[in-house]
Amino acid sequence: MQIFLPIAEVSVNAFVLLGLGGLVGVLSGMFGVGGGFLITPLLFFVGIPPAVAVATSANQIVASSVSGVLAHFKRKTVDLRMGTVLLIGGLIGAAIGMQIFNMLKAMGQVDLLVTLCYVVFLGIIGALMFVESLRALRRAKGRPGKTRERTKHTWVHNLPFKMKFRASGLYISVIPPVVVGVVVGMLGAIMGVGGGFIMVPAMIYILGMPTKVVIGTSLFQIIFVTSFNTMLHAYTNHTVDMMLALILLVGGVIGAQIGTQIGLKLKAEQLRIMLALLVLSVCLKLGLDLLIRPSELFSIGIL
């Protein structure tokens, strides 16, 4: 069934879009990532103009995150306090990111920056997570019963403005979460994603939050940051396609529910290793596109 999208101005198969939304929804529920880093390139591939793809996936991420976070609220795996601190940083970051984005757009090199950002961040995070998860899995097999110390005393714990995050079982300074929020919000605005794939590892490795709480909290923060991004895109560029978003999110919200169920059944290490592999494969694909000589050197510019 073909459907004509009013803003993107292309006709696409509705079932393909439903499938895309569903796939990304499953990932969103499983890993607590918005899935923007996956859906945006996939939308390019179906023939949606990049500007519309970026803006509309932001809107779609809002829906799948709402659906996901409600499931996590019921299991009490959302640290609201931590989420709010991250959110404050995230909004500041998103505003800065939009400025950088528009500056580079004026210079005509925004595509390259976005792709490079993807390759670099996905590569680093994917590799780190993969190595760490492998090590954790091996440790779990080798010495069962002995768990890793959760509260290691690092520089993070020596900063001022300490705050108690009960749901995460942490008593740390608010500076690291705010900084994490700013960085993620900034990258999110530049790359057109929610930023969960950066935030989830940052929460685990930098803030030392338990994996169970990380996903719900990340989803909670993503809802608000992507809502902010959607509004910015709708207002400045008019590139949010409601019709496209509606189809994607019908698939997405169903997928998110299924994903949450799968996520609860799998072990944290397994979950992490799967996300690491996924991140690495997207990175590899984008990297190869930059390295291999394209068959057509010319392209028609889209506004």
Add this chain to the structure above:
Amino acid sequence: MRQLVLAIVLLVLPLMSAQAEEVVADLSQSRVSITSNFDGSEILIFGAVKREDIIPEDSELDIIVTVMGPRKMETILRKARRFGIWINVESERLGHAPSFYSVASTRPLEDIIIPMMDSLWQISADEQILSERRGLPAREALLRIRTENGLYRRSNEGVTLNSETLFNTSIALPANLVEGEYTTRILLVRDGMILDDYRTAIEVQKVGIERWLYNLAYDNAILYGLLSLLLAGLSGWGASEIFRLIRR
């Protein structure tokens, strides 16, 4: 100089003999509505050759039909290898080019008219689209990319002509249609001379929900953004509730 004289003669000649044979034509639809299930459209162009005299013998009659979409300033980007990766290094504002261009004729264009006529009447895509920039790699790339995407097309036997009088052709408009006015030209050619030039327009417009969403997005962006978010929030919440009921 000789070329110029020839050009003037070729251009004026058809007008002088214009009364001999004329095109009378119509379209199956002069308005294309883009609805939510729009998947391209086929437009039937049909007509007849009106003449006072009998059909001349020993000469060939041909019909050429061109359809051209709205023009827009095109920017072409060129990639090159820098620091080991392929990036856009150059962007060039080429000029105005149509979003769609289709040429259909009774026989291959090269057999019907000489290149000079093609150039004067700007019939083939190569003559019609930014021909003043011919040879420029970016311009050739525009033609190549649009031809590959089926936006610039040529159908050498796309027009059927019956007993030198009745003709018809169908033009398939693509699914990713740009809104605007599509100009249709029907050229009547006898022995390589263009006898008549009939023009009409096809109006392409979004209607219904497509029109409404498009207008809202541009005229009332904040409301549109809020509506998008509301939709997203509601469907996220709705799905969560439905799944809870199912699981119970």
